[in-house]
Amino acid sequence: GLQRTEMHQVTRRLRFYETALFVPSAGAAAVGLLGTGLVVQRVRRRRAIRRRFNPYIAGAPVLEDEMFFGREKLTQRLLNVLHHNSLMITGERRIGKTTFLYHLKKVLTADEGSDYRFFPVFVDLQGVPEHGFFHALMSDVVEALGLTPATRESLRFLPQPDSYDGRDFSHDLQRVIEELKVRTDKKVKLALLIDEVDVLNEYSERINQRLRSIFMKTFSENLVAVMSGVGVKRTWNSEVSPWYNFFDEIEIAGFTREEAEALIKRPVAGVFRYQPEAVERILALSQLKPYLLQKFCVHAVNRMLEDGRTTVRSTDVEAARHAVMFEGALGPAEAAEAPTHVSA
Ligand SMILES: Nc1ncnc2c1ncn2[C@@H]1O[C@H](COP(=O)(O)OP(=O)(O)O)[C@@H](O)[C@H]1O
Ligand SMILES: [Mg+2]
Known part of the structure; x- marks a missing residue:
């Protein structure tokens, strides 16, 4: 048979950790690093004292992700049911309702995990009088969604709240949803995140019924709401069950x-x-x-x-x-x- 001999020249350089100097120099480096770390930390602490570093937020809704904590289960639960159902979140004052709605808005905007595309709009009802209710809703919708000029012109919505009623709102909502459908292949869910809904308790029954019919019938395909407040009035004169009967109610706690x-x-x-x-x-x-x-x-x-x-x-x-x-x-x-x- 054939025989072949080949010569290979192999030079092997010692790996860095095989050198005689490795152990002492690594040790020195480690000590050095640790030392530097301690110095860095001490400097950081001193600077924090000087600047009176105090990142806690007590009172205003928390908007920064770094200061937002908990609520994972609640968030997951909302993501799971929100394509079928609107929700009412109740909880005592300062338990974190507004903070949670802001968080939910971010989560819904980023959500890619389903056949639905959410378009969240935050609405604060605090101080909104009954006659300005539907105008206030549409005002936030228009502002949040960045509608095209064409859509914008097709709306009955004008800057002044004069005589803008539930019918105008339905009309405009139709146009808005048409535009949203063009923006995505997924199923459109305009998600109104409505804070301080306790004001609805002071409104007439008529407007509450109107709200109910908008959510339950007219736009049930493409419209969901997450309402939040301390509580809703349970006694109405009318026979028709009120809007919140169609909402899943969740209590937000500590x-x-x-x-x-x-x-x-x-x-x-x-x-x-x-x-x-x-x-x-x-x-x-x-x-x-x-x-x-x-x-x-x-x-x-x-x-x-x-x-x-x-x-x-x-x-x-x-x-x-x-x-x-x-x-x-x-x-x-x-x-x-x-x-x-x-x-x-
Ligand atoms: N998820 C949260 N993470 C951290 N702090 C929170 C959270 N939710 C509420 N807080 C604290 O509670 C305060 C009130 O929250 P807020 O959302 O305004 O309550 P509510 O709307 O129920 O009255 C905030 O200023 C903050 O100190
Ligand atoms: Mg609040």
């Missing part, structure tokens, strides 16, 4: 322990620390309600900063108690109405 702990710690992670007892104290005093959690954190961190420290102590939380319970949970007016809450 956080789980895990969600609450994340809200306490994550916003200041890498900058400030909490003594474990301080965290426990906040969890207990806040009853896991997001507003109270944030409020306790704002005050406790402020006190810590005033003292030039970077760890929140349980004494900071105790000191915050007075401020949170009196000026916080209840506004001054409510505090006067409900003194039992204050002393708790």
Whole structure:
């Protein structure tokens, strides 16, 4: 047989970790890195004290994703049912309804996971009088969707709310939905996220019925709503069942322990620390309600900063108690109405 001999020259360079110098230099590098890390952290902390870094938000709706916590199950549940059903979210004041609606708006805008394409529109009904109701709805629709000039011109909607009624609204909604259908191959769902629906309780029955017929019949294919408020009036004179009978009702409540702990710690992670007892104290005093959690954190961190420290102590939380319970949970007016809450 044939025999072939080949010569290969192999030069093998030592891998970097095989060199004699690796261990000591890696050690030095690790120590160096650690040292640098500590220095960086110390600098970061000092700067945070100087700038009075306090990222908690207590009062205004939370719009930033970094400060939004929890609500995963609720979000999932809404995504699951919203193509079939409109929903009513109820919950006490400052439990997080408005914050959740803003969150939902982002989630629905980004949602790609179904045969439906959502076009969410946020509507705040606070202070909207009955005669301006449908105009207020359409006003937000027009503003949020960036309609084409052609569609815009086909609407009855004008900047002034004079005499714009449910019929005008239906007419315009039709045109809006036609345009949305051109924008996507998926099934169109215009999703009205309507906050502060408690004002509907003050409106006449006629307008409530009108609302019902718009959602239940005329546009049921392409229109869904998520309403939120403290509660809805249950007693109407009419025989016809009111709009909310067709809505799934979900109550929004406080956080789980895990969600609450994340809200306490994550916003200041890498900058400030909490003594474990301080965290426990906040969890207990806040009853896991997001507003109270944030409020306790704002005050406790402020006190810590005033003292030039970077760890929140349980004494900071105790000191915050007075401020949170009196000026916080209840506004001054409510505090006067409900003194039992204050002393708790
Ligand atoms: N998901 C959340 N994550 C973090 N903080 C929240 C959340 N929801 C509510 N909060 C806190 O509660 C406060 C009130 O929330 P908001 O949405 O205005 O309540 P509501 O609309 O029910 O009155 C906010 O300022 C914030 O401190
Ligand atoms: Mg609100």
